Amino acid sequence: METFRLANGDNIPVIGTGTNTYGKEGNQYNGELNDDFSALQSAIKAGYRLIDTAISYRNEAGVGKTIYESGIERKEFYLTTKIPAKEEYIASKELVEQTVLQSLENLKTDYIDLYLIHHPIEDKDQLKQTWEVLESFVEQGKIKAIGVSNFSIEQLELLKSFARIQPVVNQIQSNPHTWNNEIIDYLLKNDILPEAWSPLNKVTEEQTAKLTEIGEKYGKDWGQVLLRYQIQRGVAVIPKSHNSEHQVSNLEVFDFELSKEDTTMIESL
Ligand SMILES: NC(=O)c1ccc[n+]([C@@H]2O[C@H](COP(=O)([O-])OP(=O)(O)OC[C@H]3O[C@@H](n4cnc5c(N)ncnc54)[C@H](OP(=O)(O)O)[C@@H]3O)[C@@H](O)[C@H]2O)c1
Incomplete structure (x- = not known):
């Protein structure tokens, strides 16, 4: 698996698997937990x-x-989890600490590779307090890297102004519905890895047809074209599938390179 180098020197796989509907009834985000992790088992088997x-x-x-x-x-895996920006997890330093310790226990590990703040914390003091606890876990070696998700440029600037340990990732939506190019440009310039969530979601039939047409030149399908596009511009991707064939094909994006003409076409979708 190819990797991107994070600002802290760690390597992160350029493709990961999302899990937000795994272990749930009807493969639904809000479904009851049913302990069916066969989709994650097949993702691991495929090489994620x-x-x-x-x-x-x-x-x-x-x-x-x-x-x-x-x-x-354990060392073969790169585990990411996220703390919710909700009072019950971040109201005090102790709560943040308990949350991280619970993640370590849940994930049956003595370290987590990447811990993200899931959504912006609007209150500056609370953001600072949460970040300081995450920094202390990095210093203890229990978290290797820290970052954020769904942060705007302004929110990142604020965080960077007081962070002793800088965020290395911002996980954001990026797909033809919402490319988020302005923030991606900012992240790339500031040595913060953009990681695209929902990279294959919200693609219209018309866009799928155009991507399929591009893919035909390379013997690739529309999903592979989209994932390749993101990786080629320096964006990590975390597609999620319950279909083992899709899981395999989403990893087969390292044996072709999109031409300038095709990337321009994709940018304009
Ligand atoms: N940080 C955040 O706020 C945030 C928000 C949303 C998501 N996420 C993370 O990002 C991950 C991915 O996002 P997501 O699950 O929303 O969307 P996604 O991975 O972009 O898309 C999932 C959909 O694409 C389909 N799919 C996957 N591969 C395909 C292929 N090769 N051909 C055709 N269809 C394909 C899947 O159906 P099949 O199962 O049938 O393949 C599923 O319906 C999540 O699981 C989660 O870990 C983070």
Whole structure:
């Protein structure tokens, strides 16, 4: 698996698997937990090693158990989880600490590769307090890297103004519906890795047809074209699928390169 180099020197796989509907009834985000992690098992079998979960997904423990039971060494995986920007998790330093310790327990690990703040924390003092706790876990070696998700440029500027340890990732939506190009340009210039959530979602039939046409030149499907486009411009991707064939094909994006003409076409979708 190819990797991107983070500002802290760590390597992160350029493709990971999302997990937000894994272990849930009807493969629905809000579905009851049912302990069915067969989709994560097949993702691991296909070769995914970056696994993206979150406390809000309610499935950290099932994700941790599935990874543990895979029998693959912990160091082969790159685990990301996220603390919700909600009072019950961030109202005090102690709550943030408890949240991180719970993630470590759920994920059955003594370190987490990347811990993100899931959404912007509007109150500056609360953001600072949360970040300081995350920094202290980095200093203890229990978290390797810290970052954010869904932060705007202004929110990142604020965080950067007081952070002792700078954020290395901003996980944001990026797909033909919402490319988020302005923030992606800012992140690339500031050595913060943009990581695209929902990279294959919200694609219209018309866009799918255009991407399919581009893919025909390379013997690739529309999803592979979209994922390749993001990786080629320096954006990590975390597609999620319950279909083992899709999981495999979404990883087969390293044997072709989109031409300038085609990337321009994709940008204009
Ligand atoms: N930080 C945040 O706020 C945030 C927000 C949303 C999501 N996320 C993360 O990002 C991950 C990915 O986002 P997502 O799950 O919303 O969307 P996504 O991965 O972009 O798209 C998922 C959809 O695409 C389909 N799909 C996947 N591969 C395909 C292929 N090769 N061909 C055709 N269809 C394909 C899946 O259906 P099949 O199952 O049938 O393949 C599913 O319906 C999440 O799981 C989560 O970990 C983070």
